[in-house]
Amino acid sequence: MAAQQTCYCPVDDLLDLLAKEYTLAIIGLLADGGTKRHSEIADALSVNSSSAFADRLSALTEAGLLERTSYDEVPPHVEYSLTTRGREFERRLRPLLQWVTQETG
Amino acid sequence: MAAQQTCYCPVDDLLDLLAKEYTLAIIGLLADGGTKRHSEIADALSVNSSSAFADRLSALTEAGLLERTSYDEVPPHVEYSLTTRGREFERRLRPLLQWVTQETG
């Protein structure tokens, strides 16, 4: 299994990530191209495991799907949004999810 | 989270399944519409955990993506192929996977 230069992470890794809690919800929440704070996202998702949630945010960022912007302020202020890659990914994911939930096929 | 009549399994369940070992490989192996025996698939996938592998086959069957055909013979003979639903699913999955591996976007 050779790593490809053109790919941020292998298929299986990305699927693992997708299947974990919060991941899909985070992508869905930012799908409109908007930017949201850590706490906004956590709030909207009724997160109850802050460590798992933080894991997802950083994993998605490392995968190149999320962009993380932190402002040097007190208190801290960090925002997340989908990257171009993230939006492209979401676009390709959507038909699959719609089919699974609606069985429109 | 209400179950929908039209859907064999909720999104999260299917994603969980997809992220587990062998699942994606099984779907990929049968993507051409062919039919293969349990042992053929296991062989092609270099399976080393027969229990996990059997779990995937039955989970995919329960999800309505695989069709299981067993012949009343000794020794037993069981074949698997993608259902119509399974092929439709694979079709919608493919662009996503291709993008992830090739970054053609």
Next chain:
DNA sequence: CGGGATCCTAATTGATACTG
């Protein structure tokens, strides 16, 4: 041959507490 049952180990999650 196909696969269920069991036992054990490794990885994830959930919850709580803590820090810059």
Next chain:
DNA sequence: CAGTATCAATTAGGATCCCG
């Protein structure tokens, strides 16, 4: 506020044995 650290509880995976 945005995480990190920690630990108990779940869950997945690997190996083995056995049955129809």
